[in-house]
Amino acid sequence: MYTPPTPPPSPDVMPFVTLDLVITGLPHGPSNMVLSAWAHHRLSDLVPILATQLAVAPESVNFDDEDGNRLQLGPKIQKLGLKEQLVPGGVAYNLVVVVGSP
Numbered sequence: 640m641y642t643p644p645t646p647p648p649s650p651d652v653m654p655f656v657t658l659d660l661v662i663t664g665l666p667h668g669p670s671n672m673v674l675s676a677w678a679h680h681r682l683s684d685l686v687p688i689l690a691t692q693l694a695v696a697p698e699s700v701n702f703d704d705e706d707g708n709r710l711q712l713g714p715k716i717q718k719l720g721l722k723e724q725l726v727p728g729g730v731a732y733n734l735v736v737v738v739g740s741p
Contacts, residue, residue, distance in 0.1 A: 654678060656716055657731040658685075662693065664738035672736075676716060683712035695738050703735040710734075 660672045672692075676685060682702050690697040702710040710719055721732040 655729055657726055657729060658716075659731055659733045660689075660736050661733070662736045662738065664699075665693065665695075678717050679715055681713055681715055682710060682719075686712065689736060693736075693738060699739045701737045703737055705733050705735070707735070 654677065655675050656678050658674045658676055660674060662670045662672060674685070674688075686697050686700045689700050693700075702712070704710055704719075704721055716732065717730075719732075721734070724731045724733075
């Protein structure tokens with residue numbers, strides 16, 4: 640019985656994305672973190688997780704793109720217009736987490 644090969648999944652239907660985070664605004668200087676998130680998540684879903692991990696108030700966590708533009712927390716991560724990088728098993732995005740900046 641012949642089974643046709645399965646085409647690779649489209650980035651639009653990937654179950655998760657990888658976020659390469661550069662964290663700024665902390666007393667000890669910038670640091671890096673890699674986080675996996677469901678593709679349908681919003682940045683607002685990540686705020687409590689990052690606030691707990693970084694021991695900061697949730698309202699002090701903001702996100703910028705690679706060019707320094709502040710990102711809205713409401714849209715789905717894949718709908719933010721970020722530059723995609725293909726990585727094994729999915730798509731990755733670079734984000735800057737800015738702690739303490741309005």
